[in-house]
Amino acid sequence: MNIAITLAYLVAAVLFILGLRQLSSPKGARNGNFTAAAGMVIALLATLPLLNFTTAGVTIILIGVVIGAVVGVVGARRVKMTAIPQMVALFNGVGGGAAALVAVAELLQFGEHPAFTVAFPSVFSIVIGSVSFAGSMIAFAKLQELMTGTPITYPGQQLVNGLLAAAILGFVIAVLAIASVPFSFISLMVLALILGVAFVLPIGGADMPVVISLLNAFTGLAVAASGFTLNNFALIVAGTLVGASGSLLTKLMSDAMGRSLANVLFGAFGQVRAGAAAVAGQEGRSVRSASAEDLGTLLAYSRRVIIVPGYGLAVAQAQHAVRELAELLEKRGVEVSYAIHPVAGRMPGHMNVLLAEANVPYEQLKEMDEINDEFKNADVVLIVGANDVVNPAARTSPGSPIFGMPILNADQAKNIVFMKRSMRPGFAGIDNELMYDPKTMMFFGDAKESLTKLVNAVKAA
Amino acid sequence: MNNELLNELTFFVLAIFVGIEVISKVPTILHTPLMSGTNAIHGIILVGAIVIAAGASSPVNIVIGLVAVILATTNVVGGFVVTDRMLEMFKGRQASKTPESK
Numbered sequence: 001m002n003i004a005i006t007l008a009y010l011v012a013a014v015l016f017i018l019g020l021r022q023l024s025s026p027k028g029a030r031n032g033n034f035t036a037a038a039g040m041v042i043a044l045l046a047t048l049p050l051l052n053f054t055t056a057g058v059t060i061i062l063i064g065v066v067i068g069a070v071v072g073v074v075g076a077r078r079v080k081m082t083a084i085p086q087m088v089a090l091f092n093g094v095g096g097g098a099a100a101l102v103a104v105a106e107l108l109q110f111g112e113h114p115a116f117t118v119a120f121p122s123v124f125s126i127v128i129g130s131v132s133f134a135g136s137m138i139a140f141a142k143l144q145e146l147m148t149g150t151p152i153t154y155p156g157q158q159l160v161n162g163l164l165a166a167a168i169l170g171f172v173i174a175v176l177a178i179a180s181v182p183f184s185f186i187s188l189m190v191l192a193l194i195l196g197v198a199f200v201l202p203i204g205g206a207d208m209p210v211v212i213s214l215l216n217a218f219t220g221l222a223v224a225a226s227g228f229t230l231n232n233f234a235l236i237v238a239g240t241l242v243g244a245s246g247s248l249l250t251k252l253m254s255d256a257m258g259r260s261l262a263n264v265l266f267g268a269f270g271q272v273r274a275g276a277a278a279v280a281g282q283e284g285r286s287v288r289s290a291s292a293e294d295l296g297t298l299l300a301y302s303r304r305v306i307i308v309p310g311y312g313l314a315v316a317q318a319q320h321a322v323r324e325l326a327e328l329l330e331k332r333g334v335e336v337s338y339a340i341h342p343v344a345g346r347m348p349g350h351m352n353v354l355l356a357e358a359n360v361p362y363e364q365l366k367e368m369d370e371i372n373d374e375f376k377n378a379d380v381v382l383i384v385g386a387n388d389v390v391n392p393a394a395r396t397s398p399g400s401p402i403f404g405m406p407i408l409n410a411d412q413a414k415n416i417v418f419m420k421r422s423m424r425p426g427f428a429g430i431d432n433e434l435m436y437d438p439k440t441m442m443f444f445g446d447a448k449e450s451l452t453k454l455v456n457a458v459k460a461a
Numbered sequence: 462m463n464n465e466l467l468n469e470l471t472f473f474v475l476a477i478f479v480g481i482e483v484i485s486k487v488p489t490i491l492h493t494p495l496m497s498g499t500n501a502i503h504g505i506i507l508v509g510a511i512v513i514a515a516g517a518s519s520p521v522n523i524v525i526g527l528v529a530v531i532l533a534t535t536n537v538v539g540g541f542v543v544t545d546r547m548l549e550m551f552k553g554r555q556a557s558k559t560p561e562s563k
Binding site for chain 2: 016019021023024025026029032033034036037039040044047048051052053054056057058060061063064065067071073075077079084085087088090091092095097098099101102104106108117209212219220223226227228230231233234235237239242243244246247248249252253256342349352353354356357
């Protein structure tokens with residue numbers, strides 16, 4: 001490899017590492033993204049002089065870059081803040097697909113019997129890249145609500161998935177030992193795509209962030225493997241960086257939910273149904289619902305109000321309405337703060353982004369550890385479109401899929417106002433005891449409309 | 462095992478440690494932007510896609526190359542832009558914080 005190119009790749013690698021470091025602290029995060037992007041541009045430009053272009057090659061690269069750039073920019077700019085998680089899934093999936101295709105193309109060039117050092121990373125990249133592609137598409141479909149967000153399970157599912165994995169392993173061995181190009185690659189790819197779908201289907205929508213993070217790490221590894229196939233230093237280093245940091249990030253995310261990664265990935269089997277059945281057995285309990293006027297008076301004459309925002313608030317685009325209510329209350333001398341659960345919204349940090357967008361003052365956003373002891377001093381806790389993050393089942397019922405997840409102590413407040421669209425269970429698909437608490441008042445309706453009603457009620461109070 | 466492969470393995474192993482070390486202190490609120498940022502970085506596969514597309518001549522290679530370049534470019538461009546959009550919000554928040562804390 002040419003010295004200039006190797007040095008350019010080295011600079012790119014350093015920029016990626018610096019970018020990642022800046023991305024992990026709030027101060028430099030945005031610059032970190034630019035740093036990494038600069039590394040990317042350098043790596044791309046350095047690659048070009050090395051290549052012998054055919055006419056067809058130049059044409060497809062230009063067409064491909066233009067199409068990809070337009071799709072990327074339009075997709076990333078147009079997407080609503082609430083839909084960002086699925087957008088990340090989509091961008092991750094296409095990366096995995098690209099890694100698999102690069103490996104396929106490279107293997108085809110080597111003909112019938114590629115050397116093991118080429119065949120092994122290629123096959124690895126094809127399998128992992130395809131799993132990442134298909135899995136990300138399912139994650140996208142679940143979050144975009146193109147399909148149900150609840151876990152899809154059937155009897156013997158683990159056996160089927162196990163057999164799929166075994167079949168892939170068998171194929172890998174066959175490809176490496178016999179290398180019958182190209183038939184076995186296509187079968188391998190198809191099997192890996194099916195495995196990607198089967199792997200994500202039984203995982204609930206609430207756990208998708210962790211899955212996307214894991215698939216992100218997968219794509220990184222697939223890219224690194226493609227780097228081994230192509231003997232490309234930039235791909236190896238950048239791909240491995242993502243594979244490693246992505247794996248750690250996946251662990252940190254499941255830790256934030258108080259769960260192990262294994263529990264997130266395989267926990268759905270059996271448990272959800274048992275939990276749902278147990279709750280169904282306690283039907284017939286009544287909930288208390290309140291009028292906007294009652295709640296307006298209650299809020300206006302409170303001293304301390306804690307708002308617990310959740311995904312429902314994001315979906316209804318109610319972040320501005322909630323800020324309006326908070327400002328109104330503050331004018332009346334009510335102390336208002338927001339309790340942000342680590343996984344509020346659909347991804348860790350998602351809710352902070354949404355509220356910051358609505359210009360909610362940073363000082364009012366309190367992390368869970370910071371505010372959990374203050375709930376008992378709160379006159380009213382206003383739960384807006386959140387559910388699982390205040391569900392006491394996480395503390396009390398070991399059979400529940402969310403058992404062990406740290407939750408906000410909303411149940412300790414003097415009054416609990418639960419704003420929800422309906423009695424429907426939350427993202428994790430389980431009922432919430434807190435709704436039946438005698439201190440709880442339900443206020444049904446779209447979060448934005450309900451908040452507007454509350455604003456008017458507080459003004460009138 | 463040749464020298465080049467040995468070098469590559471060295472980079473690979475060192476990059477694992479660097480990758481883990483460099484993000485180990487990330488606060489929860491940055492989990493999503495960080496995931497999105499790393500997602501953009503693995504868009505480096507565009508380098509690979511361009512390498513395989515550059516010399517394409519057979520119809521099969523042309524199709525594979527074109528699709529790979531489209532997918533990889535979408536990954537890079539979309540990844541960086543969407544990460545920037547997320548972090549833009551944080552910046553606004555930081556800016557509004559500074560004057561008040563003085």
